[in-house]
Amino acid sequence: MVKSVATLAPIAAVAAVLAATQPVISASRQYPVKPVIIVVPAPRGGGTDIFARELAKIVEEDLKQAVIIDNRPRGGGIDGVSKAVSASPDGYTLAFVWNSPLTAKPLATQVPYSLESYQAVMSIGFSSYVLCAQPGFPAETAQEFLNEIKAKPNGYSVGNDGVGGTMHLASERIFQKIGAKVNAIPYVGSTDTARNFLAGQVDIYGGSLSTILPHVRDKKAKCLLLTSAADNAALPQAGGLDSVGLGSVETVLWWGLIAPAGTPRPIMDRLEATFTKAASTERFKALMAKQGATPRISDGRQTDALIRSEAEALKTVADGVGLRRH
Template sequence: MAALARARGPLQLRRRDQMSPVRGVGLTDEIMIREKTMLKGMLGALALATTALTTTALVPLAAVAQEFPTRPITLIVPAPPGGGTDVFARQIAEAVEPILKQKVIVDNRAGGGGTVGTTLVAAAKPDGYTLGFIWNSPLTTSPHSLTVAYTPDTYASVMSIGYSSYVLCAAPDFPAATGQELIDQIKANPGKFTYGNDGLGGTMQLAAERVFAKVGAKVRPVPFGGAGETARNFLGGHVTFYGGSLPPILPHAAAGKAKCLLLTSAAKNPALPQASGLDDIGLGAEETVLWWGLIAPAKTPPAVLATLEKAFMEAASTPKFKEVMEKQGATQRVLGAKETGALIRKELDALGTVAKAIGIERKAQ
């Protein structure tokens, strides 16, 4: 029995009132203290684990913002090499490279009046490495005459660099010396005059018709395959007025072969000081100009878009880039993402109203 007692002894629990090894603390109290200590330890470990997981989740986003870009960027230009859009794209690519510390590769993707390249940009991976340097026509004009695979919701505006007026020019002997006198002559002779433009439903036609509709004037549009062709036909006497961008007509205006009278911009243009701006005839709100900007695919991370916006705005604001624009008869007006996006939507709506009024129908590409 004594042996049995000795064997059982270590297995017996101490009595409830037996003291623990901790001086002055009962066994029950000791157990509670140990449980609380273990619980605190578990909660502390859980808090540390949660903090670690949160930090780990945030690190990639922070790294993206800090490290972008880590490789060359492709800048899609939906126009052939050599034109104004291509010139500006290559100049801004060169200017932004030292800011981003990466190569920017210009990739010309012409076709469909700029809609082919624009479609490629909208469909690209939204990582900031494929961008589009685009003039406004594919964004605000073509969607009214062509079925396109993009909308302002499928691309993100990044910034814009400035604009160039379209202009209406007459022969040197035309009986008008100002924009207002030009309008007066047109209104006094409804349907008598013709104006060349760079294509049916193009930005120039919609810009002109927007003004004509506001003043109640009637002029017959004659579409050509671009501003250069329009200029040749105007100089050949096949149309009454040249309607198009400034670069093709500037040398002829300087030589006295064209009298440029009315711009489609609100303000005057130093390249053609004799031409009236729309503000001069009280129609500044009807401004429609040729402008250029940068877009990215929708869903590009906001931090990446912010980096691109800042870098390209800095590049476009340099005196050297301004000089390049002025040589092309363009005006530097650097706008950020918010302002550029608002400009696109406003112009898209306004030109849609004009296209509907003159009976332009959307066609499949």
């Protein structure tokens, strides 16, 4: 029996869709067939770079391909994220990034990407930011630190990771809560902040634990207040926000892996499984502990939800300090 044109049309349409998706399915099954590039929007030697390089070494064994780290530190992380999310969504260009370029920077700067430009693969854990004073600062505890800066409006300067960065907004949440006024001085990431702090250009370092820890051991910095609710064993003198009744304004530094939007689901699943396995190794957990970080592995769905909720919370803080995009 001869089928009508009307009957054949749906069959032809289905066949066309299957033909179009077959190359994608095939490529997903074979992935990866060439080196994978991980863009790190931070300088070499910092915590983000250290974690990315160790993960890359571990996953190479599983992926059976080279994993290349491409440092793109300009723009406070914006340049690196832009490069990664604008790449072809084929799983060969990813970004290992801390939260600031995703949730904080877009509040102060016009960025060429949005929450819809990328999708999270997974995240590895977090670390508190910390506020550290010069060795001679007149305080020895978190409460004494807060009392001192509140008593002297605009009497102290705090270096941070850039205007609208997560550290900037994390510290502002605390200062707003207690009614303190402190001069915020922006730098290009925690390494630059630490360098200027050690040179005496600012009174207080605001940034990641991993960058300042070596200088704490050398007694060149006195770390007194964490931006996490809880304390951190890596810095026993520093108090968490719970210790001063400010746990509700916790803001932490966390790290995760993202891919361009539209990356095929099979490839995303492979990447999530591979990097989750790598981050779960004792080798990687030991590295995180050494850097003062806490492992807390989240899958892609959980990390996407975290990005969106944090972006909303920080927007409230940014509005409170009159931060405007430029």
